[in-house]
Amino acid sequence: MTKIAYYFQKKHQLIDNQSYYLKLSVIIGIVLTIFVYTFDPYDNYLAIPKYELPVKIIQLGYGINTALVIYALYWLFFHKLKSTNKKRTWKTYHHWLLLVAIMSVAGFFGTIYHRFMMDVGEVATSYYLFVTIPRSIMISVPLFIISILLDQLYTNKTSLEVVKASLQTIHTEEKIQSDEKIILKSPVVNQCIEIIPSQIGYIKASGNYVEIYSIEDKKPQLLRASLHFIAERLATYDFIIKCHRQYYVNIHKIKARKGNSQRILLTLNGMKEQVPVSKSYTKTVLPYLK
Template sequence: MRKLKEYLNRPTYAVDRPWTLVLLNATAVGLILAIFEPFHYRLNSLMQFWVLWAFIGLAFTLSILSFIVAPKIFKRFYDPDQWTIGKNIVHCFCFLLVMGICTFIYDRYFLIKAKFWNDWNTDSFYVILSIDMLAAFTIGIIPLLFGLFIVENNALKRNLLEAQKLNKLLSERTRQEEEETTKTITLSGDTKDAISLPPESILYMEASGNYVDICYKEDNKEKHKLLRSTIKQMEEVMLPHNNFIRCHRAYIVNINHIRNISGNAQGYRLSLTGATEEIPVSRTYLKDLKGLKDILS
């Protein structure tokens, strides 16, 4: 059970180009119905041709609601930085469930023209409901999974290419040193606890509950200091230092220590010289790579 929970909470790719998925879903549903004619559907008359377009329109509309409208309304649930395998499964299941219900309503009350909900206790009601739900899940799952694979694969290729470009800029970049290497900065929180150290020795800062973990290098060793503060407060303190950027809701990183940028379907990760942990790059703070490119160039 614990392994299942860990698997469901594992971060995964969040769709960043929903219109591509919308078009793929609608197109694939139309092709499957037209070519394979499943569940007794037959494209053998003008009426069935319009029925086909109705199902395409239904898939198109529900895909828009599911992949474009819903993420704008339920922003917390669809936060791309917090998107997990479990959330993805719930999202896909709900999409197919609503697709099945809408297919049933269209089939039962627009095609067969049954009296709305007056026949809910008849056998035909549940037979058609079962068939339409089965059709939605068996037909809809194919374009949905195929579309997710295509969009994720394209994101992987795009992020790998951009990571290569960034690494090239990184290798060509002249290291930005502080004006005074001996100058120190004092970081403090909501208590009397504080730490003074050269800004250049700081590798990154990470939010950890009500604390911020300051990761820095001293005597060529990675060290950590917890301060009771927020990452927002630390961001304001580091504003005068151009080599510190907020790359994630929980991270501030010193770009002078970036040695490699890797890309995957979820986004980007930064490897820092002297740090054991890789730092994630959030789309919330770097929606495109232009900001990071400007800093590195």
Template structure:
């Protein structure tokens, strides 16, 4: 049971600085007001020294964010992020904050030792581990509940169409306008952005196919304006809404299940409302 819960999806926070600033302020105020772990014995202004701990926390969090994006990019892939990874990452953050605080304290005291390092690790974990676990669990449950309800709302609007041959032709051109794909709209499943290319997923004789074209998703979207059933649901995806058969929800967001493919297409929060409006207009 616990293993299953820890392996549940969890949303990655990309704008970490929004959380770094309030957390740093909290640490500074906590040190100033409660003066724990011998802080009351420090000489000098408690406000200035306590604010220093908040500043160290801010700098450490920014450093952690930069390092994680550069050196651990694959590990931080959003689609693979889980509750367990979130807790492990937050504990790693606590470790670096404890290290930063121990170095700051040694600078104030004029000395540093391994015992001080261990002491600050214990202090940081003691203060931070409980709120980290609670916030992670509460956030995961809240988002899961919201997205399951949203998925249910989407599913009530779905009216999958029968597979019929259509004469409406979709023409997709590459940047150099030499390579192209012409297919019937009823064959198109979805289009995914992949660097400087787009990958078009479609069916031919009811078998899934794909093709790469050198083009941007924005350019492709403009080519598909005459076809209102093709809409953007994510910064990297265009989908044919006629192919949606089910909408799933988890704590990371909504995912679309389409005909003829096992790939589940993510729906960004920014595009959720426009996708719902599009489904309404086509029913």
């Protein structure tokens, strides 16, 4: 779900691409032409052409009409009107509304084209209500499905590359941030210590102090503060989680575990002391251990 949400947030980067919606227009036009050839939803073979043209040529016009509508709408929204930019992100409901617009406009022009090319005689209002509208809906359904499938096919190749690149950038930024030194200041006395979050093995409450054990340090750093106070200062580093009422552990440093659901002991890289996981925090820690 996270990838899907991220994809729609970045959707405008993909749709604002003329080659994409040109391909989309042509493919849907071809598929819709095949659909009209196969099912003849406009009953062309029952009507009389106004011009001396084969029915197959007239039916080809429906596909061309649809392709032009799709390309025109995409060009209008993303090239002319600049509907998406850094401040106006293309969202999920925008995508659905665009598809509805494509179906509505394509159906409208398709009906006009049909009346222009075929001699249908006098048409009663009831015919429009009970035949023309249901027929347009019938044509809209495959058009809608085709649009979604083609869009998914395109984004499987393109958007995943964008997502991977963006996630890699985010991961790199987080790594750089976690490798930078930060200063923790005691709320009680005039005391400060420097730590590198990514190097923390675990944090332990010890009376009025907190002991911070880092991988490269032989001795823990002591700070006059509560465990809750330290946890708030390190809240942005999601790899440091609470595993016991007196302990926080860096999940990236976990080497092994032993015990059962009642009590687990964690072995950390480069550290001799084992870190306990209490029963109440087992469900929180276990997913990281798997």
